[in-house]
Amino acid sequence: MRKTIASAATAALCASLFAATPAVAGKHDSPPKTGVDTSKLQKAVTVNGIMQHLRELQVIANRNDGNRASGLPGHTASADYVSKKLRQAGYTVKRQKFTFAFSRELEPATLALTDPTSRDFETATFDYSGSGDVTGSVVNIDQTIPAGPSPGSTSGCEASDFPAAPAGPVVALIQRGTCPFGTKAANAEAAGYDAVIIFNEGQAGRQELLTGTLGEPAGVPVVGLSYADGVDLAQTAGAKVRVTTSTENDLNRTTENVIADLPARSKTKQADQVVVVGGHLDSVAAGPGINDNGSGSGAILEIAEQMSALKLTKKLERPVRFAFWGAEEVGLLGAEHYVDNLSTAQRSKIYANLNFDMIGSPNYARFVYDGDGSAGGVSGPPGSDAIEKIFTGYFDSKKLASAPTDFDGRSDYGPFIAAGIPAGGLFSGAEGIKTAEEVTLFGGTAGEAYDACYHAACDDITNVSTKALQELGDAAAHATLTLVAAKRGLFPDGSIAPRTSAKKAAKVPGAPQHAAR
Numbered sequence: 001m002r003k004t005i006a007s008a009a010t011a012a013l014c015a016s017l018f019a020a021t022p023a024v025a026g027k028h029d030s031p032p033k034t035g036v037d038t039s040k041l042q043k044a045v046t047v048n049g050i051m052q053h054l055r056e057l058q059v060i061a062n063r064n065d066g067n068r069a070s071g072l073p074g075h076t077a078s079a080d081y082v083s084k085k086l087r088q089a090g091y092t093v094k095r096q097k098f099t100f101a102f103s104r105e106l107e108p109a110t111l112a113l114t115d116p117t118s119r120d121f122e123t124a125t126f127d128y129s130g131s132g133d134v135t136g137s138v139v140n141i142d143q144t145i146p147a148g149p150s151p152g153s154t155s156g157c158e159a160s161d162f163p164a165a166p167a168g169p170v171v172a173l174i175q176r177g178t179c180p181f182g183t184k185a186a187n188a189e190a191a192g193y194d195a196v197i198i199f200n201e202g203q204a205g206r207q208e209l210l211t212g213t214l215g216e217p218a219g220v221p222v223v224g225l226s227y228a229d230g231v232d233l234a235q236t237a238g239a240k241v242r243v244t245t246s247t248e249n250d251l252n253r254t255t256e257n258v259i260a261d262l263p264a265r266s267k268t269k270q271a272d273q274v275v276v277v278g279g280h281l282d283s284v285a286a287g288p289g290i291n292d293n294g295s296g297s298g299a300i301l302e303i304a305e306q307m308s309a310l311k312l313t314k315k316l317e318r319p320v321r322f323a324f325w326g327a328e329e330v331g332l333l334g335a336e337h338y339v340d341n342l343s344t345a346q347r348s349k350i351y352a353n354l355n356f357d358m359i360g361s362p363n364y365a366r367f368v369y370d371g372d373g374s375a376g377g378v379s380g381p382p383g384s385d386a387i388e389k390i391f392t393g394y395f396d397s398k399k400l401a402s403a404p405t406d407f408d409g410r411s412d413y414g415p416f417i418a419a420g421i422p423a424g425g426l427f428s429g430a431e432g433i434k435t436a437e438e439v440t441l442f443g444g445t446a447g448e449a450y451d452a453c454y455h456a457a458c459d460d461i462t463n464v465s466t467k468a469l470q471e472l473g474d475a476a477a478h479a480t481l482t483l484v485a486a487k488r489g490l491f492p493d494g495s496i497a498p499r500t501s502a503k504k505a506a507k508v509p510g511a512p513q514h515a516a517r
């Protein structure tokens with residue numbers, strides 16, 4: 001889940017970036033009183049129903065080079081499947097096509113020290129890296145070694161950081177920090193460097209093998225390195241390395257969103273208040289993406305089918321729109337395209353957005369987006385706090401603990417909150433490390449990732465927790481029906497707040513859920 005204006009995190013990053021402040025069940029503020037009974041929908045939305053969709057998505061990936069990435073046949077087949085199911089359930093379905101900058105790795109990157117000794121390093125290709133085979137001298141670029149107590153390295157952020165490239169092939173060794181990876185790589189390329197290595201910065205959560213996105217195609221190979229390996233390389237006098245990458249980049253690849261509408265019952269006061277329930281349908285190119293984000297899109301599809309089967313359209317105060325976003329994994333592009341192409345009148349009718357991205361992690365937590373910013377992060381637009389309480393109130397009623405997670409625009413809700421639209425949702429954890437305190441609240445194993453197969457080939461049908469799907473799937477169904485069937489609105493007067501950004505707006509609106517500079 002990456003954004004072109006920010007760089008993606010390593011596995012260890014989320015241990016700090018998404019460290020949530022646990023909240024014990026029953027300790028939250030009371031949720032809004034809506035008078036909506038969601039029990040029938042919760043009963044109808046089953047783990048088996050969600051798993052049926054996940055199995056179909058796995059079959060699609062198996063038939064399409066092991067992935068369902070936007071711009072590749074697996075995503076088109078996934079969109080075909082979802083569209084067919086929604087039409088069969090009676091929805092009006094639109095397939096909203098758009099173009100985007102496509103990138104994928106064709107062969108794994110390699111990085112080896114060739115002089116003064118020989119050594120192979122663990123490395124990874126950055127998204128939008130160029131292809132190449134470069135053997136050259138290493139040039140250290142404005143590094144901070146040892147790392148400072150907090151992130152702040154400016155290595156490679158300014159053109160002046162780069163000394164004139166000496167004769168012969170040269171490789172820039174840059175430290176993570178402060179500015180986007182794409183800026184660092186572009187500055188190196190402009191200064192005449194033939195390849196780029198970016199190593200992690202060194203603070204807690206910024207030590208493991210670094211990978212990420214450049215945001216747009218580079219003309220030279222760009223690979224990542226861990227902090228320890230980066231320091232070793234930086235301190236090797238006269239170092240020469242060989243860097244190889246093999247990639248495919250296309251500035252005009254086509255993909256699509258799938259959007260399905262269920263109207264409200266006629267003549268309601270809220271008939272022009274649309275609730276958009278979304279999650280991304282695409283996977284990364286490295287794997288089938290069954291948890292990320294088959295779990296979210298499968299749950300949304302199951303909710304959509306069951307709402308239609310229960311004939312809930314007769315009870316809806318507001319229309320509901322189910323959205324399956326494309327190209328989330330390369331920068332929330334599907335959701336951005338949707339929001340950016342709404343007219344002013346259309347945008348004003350979006351009442352709220354719910355986002356479900358990874359709700360079946362094997363070592364899961366029950367994370368709720370912190371719409372009111374009470375855990376110390378940014379807050380969402382007015383109404384986001386009420387959406388958060390719908391989720392926390394639901395978990396409290398089931399005597400299940402939940403915890404807040406940063407509401408900083410790093411998943412497909414990002415473009416909505418950037419437009420001032422209230423939003424909320426659920427998340428069960430990605431590559432972040434579960435703490436002992438979280439084990440007390442949620443079970444599972446401390447010291448291990450919530451999803452050890454995040455963005456990997458092993459994110460397959462075996463990589464989901466059915467218990468997580470049940471608990472978070474029921475909560476998703478409850479929140480969806482609550483928002484579309486409640487006569488009272490999110491705000492004290494029942495109205496929609498003005499479409500203005502939150503006072504504490506995210507610094508990077510719409511940035512990826514698991515990304516940082």
